[in-house]
Amino acid sequence: MTELEKGPQGRRRGRGARERIISASQQLFREQGINRTGMDQLCAAAQVSKRTAYQHFTGKDELVAEYLRRFDPSVLSGVFDRTDLTPRERLLAAFDVPPTTPLCPYIGAAVELHDPQHPASQYARDYKEAVAARLADTAREAGAAEPEQLGEQLALLIDGAAARTRVLNADAFPTAAAIAAVLIDNAIPASSPRQPSDDRGTTGSAPVPVGGQ
Amino acid sequence: MTELEKGPQGRRRGRGARERIISASQQLFREQGINRTGMDQLCAAAQVSKRTAYQHFTGKDELVAEYLRRFDPSVLSGVFDRTDLTPRERLLAAFDVPPTTPLCPYIGAAVELHDPQHPASQYARDYKEAVAARLADTAREAGAAEPEQLGEQLALLIDGAAARTRVLNADAFPTAAAIAAVLIDNAIPASSPRQPSDDRGTTGSAPVPVGGQ
DNA sequence: TGTTATGTACACCGCCCTGTGTGCTTAAGG
DNA sequence: CCTTAAGCACACAGGGCGGTGTACATAACA
Numbered sequence: 001m002t003e004l005e006k007g008p009q010g011r012r013r014g015r016g017a018r019e020r021i022i023s024a025s026q027q028l029f030r031e032q033g034i035n036r037t038g039m040d041q042l043c044a045a046a047q048v049s050k051r052t053a054y055q056h057f058t059g060k061d062e063l064v065a066e067y068l069r070r071f072d073p074s075v076l077s078g079v080f081d082r083t084d085l086t087p088r089e090r091l092l093a094a095f096d097v098p099p100t101t102p103l104c105p106y107i108g109a110a111v112e113l114h115d116p117q118h119p120a121s122q123y124a125r126d127y128k129e130a131v132a133a134r135l136a137d138t139a140r141e142a143g144a145a146e147p148e149q150l151g152e153q154l155a156l157l158i159d160g161a162a163a164r165t166r167v168l169n170a171d172a173f174p175t176a177a178a179i180a181a182v183l184i185d186n187a188i189p190a191s192s193p194r195q196p197s198d199d200r201g202t203t204g205s206a207p208v209p210v211g212g213q
Numbered sequence: 214m215t216e217l218e219k220g221p222q223g224r225r226r227g228r229g230a231r232e233r234i235i236s237a238s239q240q241l242f243r244e245q246g247i248n249r250t251g252m253d254q255l256c257a258a259a260q261v262s263k264r265t266a267y268q269h270f271t272g273k274d275e276l277v278a279e280y281l282r283r284f285d286p287s288v289l290s291g292v293f294d295r296t297d298l299t300p301r302e303r304l305l306a307a308f309d310v311p312p313t314t315p316l317c318p319y320i321g322a323a324v325e326l327h328d329p330q331h332p333a334s335q336y337a338r339d340y341k342e343a344v345a346a347r348l349a350d351t352a353r354e355a356g357a358a359e360p361e362q363l364g365e366q367l368a369l370l371i372d373g374a375a376a377r378t379r380v381l382n383a384d385a386f387p388t389a390a391a392i393a394a395v396l397i398d399n400a401i402p403a404s405s406p407r408q409p410s411d412d413r414g415t416t417g418s419a420p421v422p423v424g425g426q
Numbered sequence: 427t428g429t430t431a432t433g434t435a436c437a438c439c440g441c442c443c444t445g446t447g448t449g450c451t452t453a454a455g456g
Numbered sequence: 457c458c459t460t461a462a463g464c465a466c467a468c469a470g471g472g473c474g475g476t477g478t479a480c481a482t483a484a485c486a
Contacts, residue, residue, distance in 0.1 A: 017433070033327040035248050038473060049434050054475065103324065110380045111316065111324040114246040128380050149391075156388050159380070160373020167323045167334075167341050172369055179366050182399055183392065230463075251443060262464045267445065 065119040087142035095177035104162040278332035300355035308390035
């Protein structure tokens with residue numbers, strides 16, 4: 001019941017009701033928050049009957065988890081893969097986010113759901129740790145003295161900018177970028193642009209797609 | 214109708230129902246969140262009838278705003294006033310918070326209410342700006358080159374630690390403190406422990422009590 | 427034709443929420 | 457005594473919520 005779009009016999013009618021539901025959740029959960037968005041409103045926006053929605057998702061909780069999992073990683077997406085940038089530039093590029101997103105949805109979900117055991121909360125935790133690991137990998141590639149520490153620090157800056165942007169209603173990412181520049185300069189022992197360092201992969205790659213602010 | 218405890222003729226019966234309501238909101242809103250705490254539960258915890266509660270507060274929104282306004286600033290309280298510490302030590306002491314509080318209530322309120330026009334959201338914004346101003350004042354006192362910038366940076370670190378602590382379920386304040394130490398060392402031009410600098414007060418003092426993480 | 431899978435429309439349930447209306451009790455002042 | 461006011465107990469309204477039951481419509485197979 002998880003896979004559709006091409007059923008067991010190749011049928012398809014509404015052309016992806018599930019996709020419309022997820023798409024609507026992307027918009028409404030981010031615009032209004034999770035708790036303030038009812039299933040009635042969501043189904044109406046998705047042009048899907050409530051009955052159908054509950055055939056695709058066992059409940060709102062599962063939909064929320066899927067909403068986070070399928071969140072379009074458009075903000076940070078590709079930053080870590082840009083080979084045209086040096087590792088150091090890649091680290092700084094993580095703070096060049098357009099002032100579009102109102103709040104990192106992972107933080108929002110963790111606060112709104114208020115339950116660390118909720119699947120969405122667990123995924124948010126995994127995601128944040130994956131981002132920190134990716135940053136640490138890049139920091140190691142850039143030749144940082146303590147890449148793990150630098151990755152965690154940069155991740156904290158991203159979250160701080162996101163939270164502060166939300167509370168103050170003003171873009172806080174430039175401030176975070178300024179701090180990041182200082183930290184990076186302090187951590188990289190001066191002109192070690194690209195070190196082969198074949199001992200990469202100690203932290204492993206991110207198990208989830210990396211994206212979002 | 215705002216003042217009681219001594220009515221127009223000097224009457225008083227329940228000995229501060231309003232205080233009990235606010236006290237209960239402090240506990241429940243922080244433990245469970247705002248949206249997940251109903252007025253029924255809150256009134257029961259405060260040992261106050263619902264009828265009485267709605268005679269003191271026109272609605273839950275007003276109570277939420279008052280909850281933030283009256284929030285016991287126990288975490289950062291007094292940090293800025295500790296004359297036994299140097300300004301530099303005071304800045305660092307802001308990150309020595311016991312891992313008690315689950316989340317800065319101002320961030321939580323801003324996320325949960327999801328409405329920048331809500332009185333509580335506006336107060337949260339004022340509060341965060343006041344904290345940054347206080348940090349900037351202390352940074353100026355410590356002889357920082359650009360105190361405004363340092364204050365904003367340290368405030369971002371505090372918020373980042375709070376948000377990240379919530380999402381990861383792990384104390385992120387040590388990481389923030391480490392960053393703060395780097396920033397402070399970079400901003401203070403080496404051994405300017407206490408500069409008279411009578412040009413203080415350009416940013417003005419905080420209009421609200423400063424406290425909380 | 428019939429079956430099966432998929433989706434729809436609509437009404438409905440039970441629960442909890444914020445918020446009130448009504449009437450009663452307790453105390454203080456005159 | 458009576459008046460006035462603070463507070464309480466109780467019930468209930470109105471609405472949104474998550475979630476479901478029923479009956480119907482469409483399409484691809486067989």
